[in-house]
Amino acid sequence: MSVWNALRLRLGAAASRRVSPYRDADERPLEDEGQGRDPRRLFLVVGLGALSWVATYVGMLELIESNLGDLPFIHKVIIGFSVAMLMTMIIWLLDKMFAPTDAFTKACYIAGYLFLSVISVGFGFGFYWKVLESRGEASRSAESAITQVQTALFAASTRLEQLQSTLDQLTTVSSEKAVVERDSGKSCPNSGPGDGPRRKMREEDAGRFKFASDFVKGRIGTVKSDMAALDGDLQKIVKDDRSVIDARTGNRNEFLRGISRKLDLTVTGFNAFRSDPQLKQIRIDLADRAEKTTITGAKGVVISCPDGQLQMALRGVVRAIDQLPELSKPQIAAVEGSEATIEAFRRLTTTFFGLLTFKLPPSADELRELQRKAVQSVEGSGQAGAPGAVLRPAFAEQAAGLAKRDYVPLAVAVFVDLCLLLVSIGRPVNQFMGLERSMREA
Structure with missing residues (x-):
């Protein structure tokens, strides 16, 4: 029996016909096999198969292009042919699964169908995730990363402005006390007027604070x-600005990677400021000055000159320098275009292995929320600049699993193959049905 006639029988060629009880149902004349064909079932099988082929082909093509770049046309044809063979094999296995055969052979057919369907669903999920979720995920990732760095920079800017204001006030106070010490004295206990070591100390303080x-x-x-x-x-x-879309690729990956590099430079620059040798030296000088209550006068005479107001202000300045936050480098998921398929596979496999260990991994949204809370908790505790208080939580490097929104494209991918399975259930003509009709007609 030809392949076409077998497909017609598979799709519902169930017309009543008379056959000998000793004649196998699959050996009926070809002119009888065309009677009773169901064109709707044929349309569903062809349509669902084509839809599954498109999703699998695009998913596989973009997965390969994400690694090799643009492929020649002949390579795309080869990939399309390979996917067509995959879909043909799935449809053939569906036909054999519902045909009468022994249990072992049917189990082999079922195992082969499940294996090929997993491949089809996986690549289909990559395709549908790209269409439905990749752009939104890239935007959410970029917004979260930029907001995280902006928030940290705003906190740092506020502390630096307060630090500058305190230093300006100390500069003014020290300059005024230098004038008082020269004109009337009394800026230190039991000090008299004149141009002595006390006035010189006040002028040095003013210059030090002004430089800082x-x-x-x-x-x-x-x-x-x-x-x-x-x-x-x-x-x-x-605002979904269309000007950021790359004309060649049709996505925003280059723009997002540019933002990621800008964030890296911004974070690196601020962290370099925190560890700048000049800032460290300023911090050491101010800390020493805060604890200094005596000065050495002429002929090595030690002069007492405590200043409680200055001491308290300088200790606050030192703490402000110590608590400048160390910024972490957030990652932006540039997952549009061909990168979307890789991200979809990564999330799917991460969730699958999580299921095997009975512990579902957190989604990308949950990881971003955990990182945001961790940053806020470290900054709020006042230990942002303490040794070891680095804002790089362990979960920042953890792979993300499927989010709630990701189950929509996954459901679509499964639904297409499930519909193909449902259409194939119920083989209308097989040996048992043929034998039953033969017995009734006998």
């Missing part, structure tokens, strides 16, 4: 300009 204030002021300007630049990029993402 100017150093911090320059960094404040850099932080604010970084925040403004990031805000411009954030607005482009929020």
Whole structure:
């Protein structure tokens, strides 16, 4: 019997016909096999098979292109032919699964069908996830990363402005006390007027505080300009600016990677400021000055000059420098285009292995929320600059599993293959049915 006639029988060629009870049902004349054919079932099988082929082909093609880049046309034809063979094999196995045969052979057919269907569903999920979720996930990832860095920079900018304000006040107070010490004395206990070591100490304090204030002021300007630049990029993402789409690829991956590099430079620059040797030296000098209550006068005479107000202010300045936050480098998921298929497979396999260990992995949204809370808790505890208090939680590197939204494209991919299975259930003509009709007609 030809393949076409077998397919017609498979799709519902169930017309009543007379056969000998000793004649096998699959050996009927071809002119009888065409009677009673169901065109709707044929349309469903062809349509669902084509839909599954498209999803599997696009998913497989983009997975390969994400690794090798654009492929020649002949390679795309080869991939399309391979996927067509895969779908043909699935349909053939469906036909054999519902045909009368022994249990072992049927089990082999079922195992082969399940294996090939998993491949089809996997690549189909990659295709549907790209269409339905990849753009939204990329936007959410970029918004979260930019907001995280902006929030940390805003906190750092606020602390630096307070630090600068304190240093400016100390500069003014020290300059005033230098004048008082020269004109009337009394800036230190039992000090008289004149141009002595006490006045010189006050002028040195004013110069030290002025230098520290100017150093911090320059960094404040850099932080604010970084925040403004990031805000411009954030607005482009929020408003879905079409100008950021690459004309060649049709996606925003290059723009998102550019933002990621900008975030890296911003974070690296601020962390470099925290560990800058000048800032460290300023911190050491201010800490020493806060604890200094005596000065050495002429001929090595030790002069007592405690200043409680200055001491308290300088200790606050030292704590502010110590608690400058160390920024972490957030990752932006540039998962549009061919990268979407890789991300979909990564999430699917992560969830699958999580199921094997009875512990589902957190989704990307949950990981971002955990990281945000961790950053806030470290900053709120006042230990942002303490040794070891690095804002890089262990879960920041953890692979994300499927989110609630990801089950929609997964359900679509499963639904297509499930419908193909449902259409194939109930083989209308087989040996048992033929034998039953033969017995009734006998």
